[in-house]
Amino acid sequence: MSAHYTATAKALHWCIAVLIFGMLGLGFYMTGLDLSPTKLQLYSWHKWAGVTVFVLGLLRLVWRLGHPPPALPQHMGALERFAARAGHLTLYVLMFAIPLSGWLMSSAKGVQTVWFGVLPLPDLLARDKALGDLLQTVHLSLNFLLMAVLAAHVGAALKHHFIDRDDVLTRMLRRRPD
Amino acid sequence: MKRSALALLSTLAFASSAAQAVEYNHVLAEQSQIAFGYQQMGVSMEGGFKRFSSQLRFDPAAPDAARAMIEVDLASVDTGSAEGDEELARKTWFNTPDFPSARFESTRVNALGGNQYEVAGTLTIKGTTRDVVVPATFTVAGDAGVFEGSLNIQRGDFSIGEGAWKAFDIVANDVVIRFRITAVAK
Numbered sequence: 001m002s003a004h005y006t007a008t009a010k011a012l013h014w015c016i017a018v019l020i021f022g023m024l025g026l027g028f029y030m031t032g033l034d035l036s037p038t039k040l041q042l043y044s045w046h047k048w049a050g051v052t053v054f055v056l057g058l059l060r061l062v063w064r065l066g067h068p069p070p071a072l073p074q075h076m077g078a079l080e081r082f083a084a085r086a087g088h089l090t091l092y093v094l095m096f097a098i099p100l101s102g103w104l105m106s107s108a109k110g111v112q113t114v115w116f117g118v119l120p121l122p123d124l125l126a127r128d129k130a131l132g133d134l135l136q137t138v139h140l141s142l143n144f145l146l147m148a149v150l151a152a153h154v155g156a157a158l159k160h161h162f163i164d165r166d167d168v169l170t171r172m173l174r175r176r177p178d
Numbered sequence: 179m180k181r182s183a184l185a186l187l188s189t190l191a192f193a194s195s196a197a198q199a200v201e202y203n204h205v206l207a208e209q210s211q212i213a214f215g216y217q218q219m220g221v222s223m224e225g226g227f228k229r230f231s232s233q234l235r236f237d238p239a240a241p242d243a244a245r246a247m248i249e250v251d252l253a254s255v256d257t258g259s260a261e262g263d264e265e266l267a268r269k270t271w272f273n274t275p276d277f278p279s280a281r282f283e284s285t286r287v288n289a290l291g292g293n294q295y296e297v298a299g300t301l302t303i304k305g306t307t308r309d310v311v312v313p314a315t316f317t318v319a320g321d322a323g324v325f326e327g328s329l330n331i332q333r334g335d336f337s338i339g340e341g342a343w344k345a346f347d348i349v350a351n352d353v354v355i356r357f358r359i360t361a362v363a364k
């Protein structure tokens with residue numbers, strides 16, 4: 001097991017991080033707009049970027065299987081280790097579950113998802129208003145869960161850096177010293 | 179109006195001279211549909227109208243004498259979302275308070291051979307009237323006759339989508355109207 005993240009793992013982590021923070025902002029902003037061409041455009045962009053997160057998430061997962069992350073620092077207790085693993089697992093699950101719920105919601109609302117306006121994703125659900133509304137609630141709830149876990153994730157990274165003064169944050173940031 | 183009155187007269191004249199022919203003239207609303215499709219940023223969107231009335235006289239043996247009128251209640255539009263339905267009622271779209279219905283009226287029916295027909299007529303939406311030619315098929319299903327076809331229009335021609343919606347980059351200009359009208363003889 002290497003003591004470092006690969007450059008690919010770091011690139012994927014930060015790409016997805018930027019996309020997810022952007023998506024949270026975009027998601028809440030666009031739903032509050034009155035219907036307009038801009039709103040429709042933002043919805044499409046939201047879907048395209050969301051599917052991109054899903055695809056990058058898949059790449060990331062596959063990469064991780066071949067390139068295990070560095071070990072957690074020695075000073076962490078059993079509870080901290082458990083919390084870290086559970087938090088990371090939840091983030092991975094949400095990375096897929098949120099786009100998936102969005103895609104299914106779109107289908108149920110009768111709007112096919114066409115990635116970048118070019119690649120149509122199959123509609124796994126038929127148009128069904130009640131189901132669409134339910135999936136919208138699911139999408140929203142998963143996003144609230146995401147925000148809570150992200151707050152803990154960012155908080156933990158800062159605690160590692162400023163209080164524990166270990167390399168947990170810097171090893172995800174710095175180029176590998178060689 | 180004059181033209182359609184003439185068409186109606188000739189229909190009546192024909193009906194009395196060939197009373198034994200089958201004339202499909204009673205539309206079954208529950209078995210008839212009017213839907214539409216358009217593109218929105220590369221996505222095919224579907225909608226329909228829940229209420230419309232139609233009058234029809236069609237005898238396959240005498241298509242020349244046929245006549246059709248369809249009036250669509252625009253407030254009954256179903257885009258799949260309440261937000262979309264409300265938006266379409268606004269002035270920029272259908273302006274339903276001022277123009278509650280859209281209307282198609284045939285002026286001439288040409289038999290193209292087989293079960294293919296061409297229905298020429300006028301389409302009026304939001305105060306604009308345009309000549310259109312609607313390709314349609316006619317098939318007999320038991321007692322009923324079924325007309326099916328589609329008409330491509332451009333929403334810009336009828337000022338459907340004004341103001342911010344006038345550009346076609348988000349909601350395309352091309353709209354296809356699909357219909358299925360089922361009628362029996364009475």
Ligand code: HEM
Nearest residue numbers: 023024027028031047050051053098099102103113140143
């Ligand atoms: C990382 C991925 C994603 C994140 C973080 C995300 C986040 C959000 C957020 C925060 C909202 C606002 C929730 C609300 O107020 O109801 C939202 C709404 C929405 N999302 Fe996503 N989303 C993601 C992926 C997707 C995908 C892939 C699709 C579809 C293919 C999608 C479709 C939608 C739709 C249609 C809405 C609006 C719901 C409505 O009609 O109000 N999302 N998203």
